[in-house]
Amino acid sequence: MMHLEKETRTSNGCRRYFMKTVVALPLAMLFGSTALAVPGTAEINTTGLAVTDTTVKVGILHSVTGTMAISETGSVQAEKLAIEQINAMGGVLGRKIEYIQEDGASDWPTFAEKSKKLLVKDKVAAVFGCWTSASRKAVLPIFEQYNGMLYYPTFYEGLEQSPNVIYTGQEATQQIIAGIDWVVKNKGAKKFFLLGSDYIWPRTSNKIARKHIDKLGLKVVGEEYYPLGHTQFNSVINKIKLKKPDVIYAIVVGGSNVAFYKQLKAAGIDMTKEKPIVLTISVTEDEVLGIGGENIVGAYAAMKYFQSLDNANNKAFVEAFKKRWGDGIVIGDVTQAAYLGPWLWKAAVEKAGSFDIDKIRAASPEIELPTAPEGYVRIHPNHHLWSKTRIGHARMDGQYDIVYETESLIEPDPFPKGYQ
Amino acid sequence: MFEEYTMSELTSIFAMQGFAGLILFSVLVLMALGLAIIFGQMGVINMAHGEFMILGAYITYLTSIVFSEHLPDLFSGYFFLAMILAFLGSFFLGAFVEWSMIRHLYKRPLDTLLATWGLSLILQQLYRTIFGAREVGVSIPDWMMGSYPITDLIEVPINGIFVMVLTLFISLGVYLIMFKSSLGKQTRAVVQNRDMAGAVGINTEKVDRYTYAIGCGIAGIAGSAFTMIGSTGPTAGQLYIVDTFLVVVFGGASNLLGTIASAFTISQAQSTLEFFLSGSMAKVLTLLTVVGILMLLPQGLFALKIRR
Numbered sequence: 231m232m233h234l235e236k237e238t239r240t241s242n243g244c245r246r247y248f249m250k251t252v253v254a255l256p257l258a259m260l261f262g263s264t265a266l267a268v269p270g271t272a273e274i275n276t277t278g279l280a281v282t283d284t285t286v287k288v289g290i291l292h293s294v295t296g297t298m299a300i301s302e303t304g305s306v307q308a309e310k311l312a313i314e315q316i317n318a319m320g321g322v323l324g325r326k327i328e329y330i331q332e333d334g335a336s337d338w339p340t341f342a343e344k345s346k347k348l349l350v351k352d353k354v355a356a357v358f359g360c361w362t363s364a365s366r367k368a369v370l371p372i373f374e375q376y377n378g379m380l381y382y383p384t385f386y387e388g389l390e391q392s393p394n395v396i397y398t399g400q401e402a403t404q405q406i407i408a409g410i411d412w413v414v415k416n417k418g419a420k421k422f423f424l425l426g427s428d429y430i431w432p433r434t435s436n437k438i439a440r441k442h443i444d445k446l447g448l449k450v451v452g453e454e455y456y457p458l459g460h461t462q463f464n465s466v467i468n469k470i471k472l473k474k475p476d477v478i479y480a481i482v483v484g485g486s487n488v489a490f491y492k493q494l495k496a497a498g499i500d501m502t503k504e505k506p507i508v509l510t511i512s513v514t515e516d517e518v519l520g521i522g523g524e525n526i527v528g529a530y531a532a533m534k535y536f537q538s539l540d541n542a543n544n545k546a547f548v549e550a551f552k553k554r555w556g557d558g559i560v561i562g563d564v565t566q567a568a569y570l571g572p573w574l575w576k577a578a579v580e581k582a583g584s585f586d587i588d589k590i591r592a593a594s595p596e597i598e599l600p601t602a603p604e605g606y607v608r609i610h611p612n613h614h615l616w617s618k619t620r621i622g623h624a625r626m627d628g629q630y631d632i633v634y635e636t637e638s639l640i641e642p643d644p645f646p647k648g649y650q
Numbered sequence: 651m652f653e654e655y656t657m658s659e660l661t662s663i664f665a666m667q668g669f670a671g672l673i674l675f676s677v678l679v680l681m682a683l684g685l686a687i688i689f690g691q692m693g694v695i696n697m698a699h700g701e702f703m704i705l706g707a708y709i710t711y712l713t714s715i716v717f718s719e720h721l722p723d724l725f726s727g728y729f730f731l732a733m734i735l736a737f738l739g740s741f742f743l744g745a746f747v748e749w750s751m752i753r754h755l756y757k758r759p760l761d762t763l764l765a766t767w768g769l770s771l772i773l774q775q776l777y778r779t780i781f782g783a784r785e786v787g788v789s790i791p792d793w794m795m796g797s798y799p800i801t802d803l804i805e806v807p808i809n810g811i812f813v814m815v816l817t818l819f820i821s822l823g824v825y826l827i828m829f830k831s832s833l834g835k836q837t838r839a840v841v842q843n844r845d846m847a848g849a850v851g852i853n854t855e856k857v858d859r860y861t862y863a864i865g866c867g868i869a870g871i872a873g874s875a876f877t878m879i880g881s882t883g884p885t886a887g888q889l890y891i892v893d894t895f896l897v898v899v900f901g902g903a904s905n906l907l908g909t910i911a912s913a914f915t916i917s918q919a920q921s922t923l924e925f926f927l928s929g930s931m932a933k934v935l936t937l938l939t940v941v942g943i944l945m946l947l948p949q950g951l952f953a954l955k956i957r958r
Contacts, residue, residue, distance in 0.1 A: 295775065297885045299783035428930045456929035459889040461880045462677065464670035464810070465924035465932075472655065472663045485889050488785060488881030496807035496879070498797030520785025520881050525795075 268324030274584045277377075280353040281585050286325040288313070288572075289332060289348035291359030291369075296336025297484070302361045304516055304565035305383050306331070307555050309358045312572035315550070322576045323585070330354060338368035345369040349376040355585045356381065358571040361564070363387060363430055370395070377587050381571030384564050385511070385533060387434035388644040393591055396574060397614045397642075399567040400534050402435045403649065404640045405511050407442050408619035409532025412634050413477055413509055414446060421451045423475035423506070425466065425482065425490075428455035432481035435511065439479055441649045451475050456482070461489040467497045470506070480510040487517055491525045501528030501624075514562025515628060523628035535566040535604040536622045536630040547603035560628065566603050573599055574609065606639070614642030662803035671921035673810035676817040678913035680875060681890050682897040683824055684868035686909040689898055691828075691841050692861055694752055695763040699894055700887025701773035702866045705743060706736035706873030707882040708781060711788045718789065726791040729874075733816075736874035737867040744866025748859045756844075756858070770887070777884040785883035794878060809878040816875055820868060821910065827864065828906065837861050841904070900940050902950030911951050916940065 271283050280287035290309050292302040313327045321327055330352050332344040341360065348354045349372065357373075358381045360366045366382055373380050373394040380395045388401035413419045422443050426432025433455065440450050451473040454466050463486075470478060482490045494501070494508070501508050508529040515537050518526060537548060537560060547569065551561055574597060579585055582593035595611040608616045616639040622630025655663075681703070688696045696702075713732035717725045747769060755762045794812060797805040828834035836857045839847040848854050873887075880886065901912030919939060923932035944950070 294783070295778070297888070299778065300785055300883055300885075303783050454928050457933055460929065460933075461876075461889055462674050462921075464673055464807070465667065465921050466929060468663055468666050468670055469925060471666070472659065485785070485881040485883060485886050489879055492795075492809075492879055493807070495795055496797060496809045498799070498805040498807070516784065518787075520787055520883060522787035522789060524789065525787075 269583070274323060275586065276584075277586050278353060279355045279585050279587075281325060281355060284325060285328050286322060286585060287328050287330060287352060287354050288575075289345075289352065289354040289357040289359065290329050291332050291334055291341065291344055291348060291357055292361060293334045293336040293365075294331075295333055298334075298336040298361055298365075300484075300520075301516065301564070302334075304562060305359075305361060305568035307559075308383075308551070308561075308565045308569035309572060311551055311554050312569050314554070316572055316576055322579050323583075327572070334359070334365055338364050341365040342368045342372055345372050345378070345380075346376070349373070349378040354378070355579075355587075356575045356590075358383075358568065358575075360384070366390075366395070379575070379587050379590055381575060383568035383571060385567075387431045388646070389434065391612050391614075391644050393613075394587075395613060396571070396594060396609065397644075398570045398574065399564060399615075400617060400619070401614050401642050401644045402431075402438050403643045403646045404534070404614075404617060404619055405532055406435055406438050408636050408640060409509060409511065409530075409621060410439060410442050410446075410479075412532070412621050413507060413530070414448065416634070417476070417504070417507055419448070419476040419507065421449050421473075421475040422477045422479050423451055423470050423473060424453040424479045425470075426455050427458050427460070427481065427483045427486055429458060432483070432512075435481055436479070438646065438649045456486065458484060458486065460486050463490045463493045464497065467494060467499070470499075471497075475506050478506050478508045480508060481512045482510075483512050485520075487513060488521050491521045491529075495525050501526065504528065513624075514564065515560040515630070516562040516565070518624065518628040519560060523624070523626045526624045527626045529624045530633075531622045531624065531630060532619060533563040533622070534617045534619055535563045536620060536632055537561045538622070538629050538632060539604065539620070540632075541603075541605060543601050543605065544603040570599060570602055570604075570607065570615075573601070608639070610642050612642060612644060614644060616641060659803060662801060665804050666806075667921065667925050669806055669810065671918050673807070673813060674921050675914050675917035676810075676814040677876070677879070678893065678897050678917050679821060679910055680813065680817045680872040681869075681894045682901075682909050682913060683820060683906075684865040684872065685894050686865075686898050686901070686903070686906055687824070687828075687868070688862055688865035689895075690903045690905065690909070691837055692756075692858065692865075693759045693762075693841075694755075694862065695759065695766065696865070697763060697767040697891065698747075698770040698773060699869055700889070700891040701770045701777075702740045702744065702869035702887075703873030703876065703890060704777065704882065704884070704887040705740050705773070706733075706870030707788070707877050707886070708777065708786075709736045709739045709870070710874040710877050711781075711786050711882055714789055726793060729791060729794065733871050733874045736870040738870075740870025740873075741863045741867035745859055745863035747866075748862040752862060753855065753858060774884045774887075781884065783884060785881050785886070788877040788882055790878055812878065813875055816871075820871060824868070824906065833857065833860055896937075896940060900944065900950055902952040905950075905952040908950055908952030915951070 275281040292306045293299050317326050334341040356379045360382050361384050363386050382395050383398050385399040385405055424436040426436055443450055510531050513531050577597045578590045578594045582589035594609050597609045600606045618636045620632050621634040623633045685699045688694050710732040717728040797807045799805050836852045840854050840857050897913050901908030920936045923935050
């Protein structure tokens, strides 16, 4: 993926034309035109951020090397696409966005160091970045100390709410409760086997899942964790066969994912027969690339976005994304959430009429984004997004068929009462 | 914990669990053999072992693409060719690495650790540049996936059987090379006394090169076979390296039989513990046991008896 690093900020005329026609027109109508009068830099930037009369600098902070590059590549691509689209329709408050990309290199101290560089030396107006909870926790004190604004795209375990972070992915309750309710109501599931990689997100998520299953009066017949990178799942598969759950609730991540689904299939568990049903919250289209569609066909995933989502926003987004980054590419939940970051920031800046972090923070709650590929989203005062949760049914070709979506937006609840 | 199950259910689960242990055993042996040859026989701490495995996996991936696009009729058999190519690819890369890097470090065995670690980083970035940062999905012929039902309840994964048979063949092959061929005799002679072996006319440089290359080649085959059970990505080799070293060190680095005995002990301990405890606990206890035994037997299970 060398082309990523070599990427420059210029966009060619053809792309610009395309974006103007497909994306910019509806967006311009919604947000109102900003290009009429460009406000003076001194008024809209009172804290010395890197804003000039014509440009504004932002940071992109993801791992493009190391283990996490697998996952974070999509987010980088989405954020660049969003920035280019915003520039093509005139930028933010009349200023073109220039981005400074830093590599967190899958190493949490490096994330901290680079975020400090972006905030202190480059004085960026916003940072789009981080993927794992560990990297977010590493940069959090720096964002709070130097008063930066981070747009964080990954679905995560919740239990956090920083004035310096906007969480554009779902927190755990949004993803989990709707999924379990669906499988109970529509598939008559009664017995659950909870399985995960051994770190904070799967453990917290399964805790929430277990509480919810208990509340419904149903049964958890097993709960297991395996170290990150574990590649042998035969023992746990045997245990699953013995306990005969109706649902395997799987939160396995990374390379383990591939091993788990391949071995599940090899052990004779045909997921299309739904005995048991496999329900996951950790396998997006990105992960399926590595697992192979034929090894996961029939499983269900609960998250807020699937590439196959059928609406006009998403069609334009998928088309623009493929045009920018190549036809063979897939778009997963986090990639879409990363795409929202620059747009939400733009909306906040325009609502505040200023690049000042404090004013953006004050303006952020209740900002709406009707143009989001996932459909309408809105920022909650707790800095998370109201969003719908959908259930996808894995297909042979690595995409999901959407079989269910919640009727209304689910309120983000990062500190769920009775679930801790 | 077992009250609610019938006798036949329990028997079949234990049978399957025993089989899971055997599969884990084969996987560990296959991972460790290449390293046992390089580390045990040459004293080179090969931190790039996992990357040689992943080279085998990527070669398998490329072969599968070539076959599915140009020879779809023969797709069901591509895996055998892929394994041979994986062996050759890793063999020649191994020989090149030995020539360009390792041979300058034989007198400084600890430095091989740093050098091969650097090599592993270089290879990882190379894979990332060529194949992209994301994992690739290797399609496996249908007959190699799925399971073979022995009774109603006992189902045996076919890829597990495949790995077991493969491990058996590779182990036999290594045994023949190391103990029945002249190269093996020379290798063992060089290991025991490099200067003396040179004095009696053994070309020690050539022996080193072949030994290292064969070790890497076996890693390539292992990587090729593991596309059936694990992931193929630039950094996937790191998933195997710790277990591999554990097996080799625990077994007694210089003894191939020790490697097999240690793989057996670790796999059985781990799969039994995994069944009765949770996965992470099982890993902790297995590691604790290994540490405990290594404190009593610092040379590992099977130490070469040398007068010092």
